[in-house]
Amino acid sequence: MEFESVAANLRESFRVVAAHRSGGELREMEGVSIASAGVTFQMFNSAFLSAPVISEAQMDLRAAEAAVYFATRGQRWAYWICHGWLDGRTRRRLPSVLRKRNLYPAVELPGMLAEGVMPPVRALPVMELRRVYDGPVKDAFCAIGSTCFNVPLAWFCEVFDSPSVWDDFAAYVGYVDGEPVSTAATVIGGGVIGVYNVATMPGHRCGGYGEAVMRHALEQARQEHGLSRTILQSTPQGFELYQRMGYRTVTSVAVFCS
Numbered sequence: 216m217e218f219e220s221v222a223a224n225l226r227e228s229f230r231v232v233a234a235h236r237s238g239g240e241l242r243e244m245e246g247v248s249i250a251s252a253g254v255t256f257q258m259f260n261s262a263f264l265s266a267p268v269i270s271e272a273q274m275d276l277r278a279a280e281a282a283v284y285f286a287t288r289g290q291r292w293a294y295w296i297c298h299g300w301l302d303g304r305t306r307r308r309l310p311s312v313l314r315k316r317n318l319y320p321a322v323e324l325p326g327m328l329a330e331g332v333m334p335p336v337r338a339l340p341v342m343e344l345r346r347v348y349d350g351p352v353k354d355a356f357c358a359i360g361s362t363c364f365n366v367p368l369a370w371f372c373e374v375f376d377s378p379s380v381w382d383d384f385a386a387y388v389g390y391v392d393g394e395p396v397s398t399a400a401t402v403i404g405g406g407v408i409g410v411y412n413v414a415t416m417p418g419h420r421c422g423g424y425g426e427a428v429m430r431h432a433l434e435q436a437r438q439e440h441g442l443s444r445t446i447l448q449s450t451p452q453g454f455e456l457y458q459r460m461g462y463r464t465v466t467s468v469a470v471f472c473s
Contacts, residue, residue, distance in 0.1 A: 218299030218466035220407045221326035221446045225295060225468065226250065226263045227404025228384070228411055233259070235380035242284065247277045249284055256370040257291035257472055258321075264300040271312050274305050278316045282473075291473045294318055297326060299466040309469065318471040324448040327462035328407075331443040332433060336459055339427040340391070346435075347386035347400075349378045355388045355395035356412075363414035385436060386412060389428040397424040399432040408436045410447040426456060 229250040233239035238253030246266040252259040262281035268274045278294065285292040294313065298306055305312070310320055347356045357375060361368040375384075386400035397415040401408050410433065415425040437443055448468050449457050 216299060217328055218297055218326060220328060220405045220444070221448070221466055221468070222263070222265075222297040222299065223405025224402060224407050224409035224446050225297070225326075225448065226265070228402040228409055229259065229261045229263070229295075230404075231383045231402055232374060232380060235377040235383070237377070244277075244280050244284075246273075247280055249281065251285070251288070251290065251292070252374060253288075253290065254370070254373045256366060256374055258293045258470070259374050260285060260290045260292040262292065262294045264296055266300070268301050268305055270302070271305050271308055274301070274309070274312050275315065278313055278318065282316045282318075285473070293321065293473070294471045296469045296471070297466050298469065299326075310471075313471045317473055319473075321470045321472045323467055323469045324450065325454065325464040326446065326466040326468045327449050327457055328444070328446045328465045329457075329461040329463070331461065332430065332445065333459065333461040335423075335426065335430070337423065339423045339430070342389040342391055342397075342424065342427050343393075344428065344431050345388050345390065346381075347388060348381050352388050352395075353381070356386055356398050359388070359395060359398045359414050359416055360412055362416060384411075385432065387428050387432050387435075389424055389431075391419065391424070397428045399425065399429040401432045401436040403436065403440050403442070405446075406442070406444065408433060408440070408442050408445040410445060413447075413453060425453075426460075 233250040242249035389397040396419040
């Protein structure tokens with residue numbers, strides 16, 4: 216099913232981050248995947264459903280397993296739940312089920328998929344595009360992410376503090392007149408290209424900069440891995456752009472935090 220591409224790639228993106236951190240840990244339980252980066256920013260101390268849920272009781276059990284894991288480590292955490300895994304009743308009752316485990320709704324995002332992106336409908340700006348490895352380009356990537364996602368800079372830098380993460384988390388920064396203004400990243404997993412961290416600094420929005428960096432990141436991934444199918448989780452600000460690019464909603468991703 217199409218939602219599984221979204222779920223699998225989303226899990227892989229967090230697994231990549233956790234696997235490259237000295238304090239990170241990966242764990243597989245029955246129906247639950249853990250990818251804990253061991254960081255202050257709880258969104259990256261994460262659990263994911265990895266198999267269908269057919270009842271509230273089963274969802275509660277999978278929440279309890281993850282809650283015990285993070286409690287023993289003293290970590291705040293997040294449960295990322297793709298609605299495609301849930302039966303209808305459990306989906307409707309999900310907030311009350313997770314509240315028992317002290318998990319509360321943070322955000323719900325459309326999970327979108329495109330078989331291949333459509334050509335741009337307007338001329339995109341010319342930018343200098345640099346891949347992130349370490350040094351000033353990494354600093355720019357983190358600064359833009361901190362500003363655009365309203366996360367303390369120290370938290371964002373901690374998530375991406377391992378130089379080796381950039382081998383699998385292919386990130387790019389777009390520069391205009393030497394100023395870093397936009398970012399995008401890709402992760403390969405589930406047989407698709409996942410798009411992450413699409414962000415543009417205030418004052419440069421609506422100018423096509425985010426789309427330009429995103430398209431560059433997708434093309435680089437296509438050339439390197441031979442894939443054209445791509446997924447993402449959309450913010451409200453990006454939804455119409457992604458629709459124009461050929462993405463369609465195939466599921467919802469709900470995030471609950473401790």
